[in-house]
Amino acid sequence: MTSAAGPAPALVRYRAFLGAVFAPGVHLTYAVLWAGAYEAAAVLAAGGAWRPSAGSLVRAVTIVAVLLCLRLADERMDESYDRVHNPDRPLVTGLVSVTELRRAGLAVAALAVVVNAPLAPWSAVVLAALLGYAELLTRFALRMPTLRDRPLPYIVVAYPVQLMIGGYLYACATGTGVVPPGARPALLTLVFAAAFLHFEFARKTVRAPRAGTRTYSGTALGATGSGVLTLGWALVACVLLAAVTEPWHLPVVAFLPYLALVFPIAGAVAYLGGRARRWPTAFAMLYLIVLDAGLVVGGVLA
Template sequence: MIARIGRYVAGSYPPIMSVLFAMAWTYGVSGLFAVVDHQGPSHWRPNMGTALSAITLMLDLLLMRVIDDIRDLEYDRVHDPKRPLVRGVVRISDLAVLYAVLSAIIVVLNWKHAGLGIIAGQLVYALIVLFVYQRFRWPNGDNLLLTLLVSCPAQLLVHGYLYAGYLQAAGHSADAYGFLAIAIVFIATIHLEAAKKIVRIPRPGERTYVNIFGLDGTVRIAMLCPFVSVALLLVGAASPWSVARLLLVLAPLALPLVAFREFRRPNERWPAKYAALYVLSAFGAFACTGAFAGGLGGGR
């Protein structure tokens, strides 16, 4: 079983990119909380608590991948037959064991973390979503908007877990600006969700927002989200913007623009690598801006 799970992880959750993404997400969102923290001077720096949150997120994102692979099994048999679960690399029973073991590890690791209840609730919520789908086939995976709506709480709970950790280190209570930070990062990730599914002519049965909003509408949504995210950040930041900090948060916007240019050449599909790189670079910018808020000419 261990060998099967290892092959599954290698094929469905590529370790290097997945670890990089989890670390960027953790450090980026934590830094973002510092950028919009209006309750006092932010002295946030990555510490052991941030590292614990990053490890937690690495494990958690793997478990969310497990949930998605089980839920999308029938769809992947037709549209993505190379996926490990479809090829029989691993059994669903193996993934159930993996989910139980890693969930227990997450709980133990976070026993003294302020966000323990939040991350535990997220793991339970994901199981409930899977159970409802397996039992009632709801929501239908072809209904992308409803599926996205049902999936959103899992991502928001992850952000809530990170916010609880930030507040624990900062020593103060939550406020509206913390929730603004969650909105900023959520809107930024919508770019990835929309862009990776953009295709000029969808195959029969293919799940893409192009079937809902049309090609032009989906492209507009994908292109608008990064700029709305940055605009909210510029307005919500607690410190004045120095040139260096401003360039940090604006630089990732070049990636959606490059992707848009390539798609217009035209290409059949949106170059999804740019969407992933945008999210990674945006998280990196959030982390740097938060860590050096007082050291790049924007201190309070």
């Protein structure tokens, strides 16, 4: 099987594409931690102890599928930008074509919905809505490419996707009986939304950004405002988590996730203190990992 995008078989080129822009191992680890952390937090909030299940694995793999669909969509939306700023991207070099990315995204999305339908029907509905919104957003951004160059307006219209991932976890976890429906597990979706916003702002917070690059520092927030907001999202996530789970009523292991605050505080000291030109992205990633891993460990040991 060959394609106009290159002489190599499509499967070979897809593998090369994934290696360049979507490391499966990294995303699977992140998805496992995210799905497990949400379930563990919801069970802790209900006063129980969490144990992973086959459903946990399905939810984690589904998140990987969603993240892959979003990556495929981002590549399509960023093609014109990448031709100037990232000429080595696979779509720009011709490794894959726009048509192939669109088809791959549709196939992955359809498979994810089909797998979730028998597990928890409402989760499949939320998933379909999430992926449909992402596709509509992609087409809208392609028709208005300047939207992608304005980080603050774009995050307003794009971030509902992250919220809907939380909605999927809620619908699937409650639909399979992992946790009962209620306000607490629903509010936990905001915890993970805020935590990811910390990472999102951290990777685009830099002093004196180059002209034409997409950063929050280059908006009305400015370099300092962007840094303050980056720290703020991390604090908001932990405050919301504490309000929902009330760890002071739980075993001491329930406080493990809050060790993650070391990293945004260290990032703020480095960036806002003027020692770092950009927010240390590694600290933001470690914040997500430690927060989620702390919830998983705390949920099991509780």
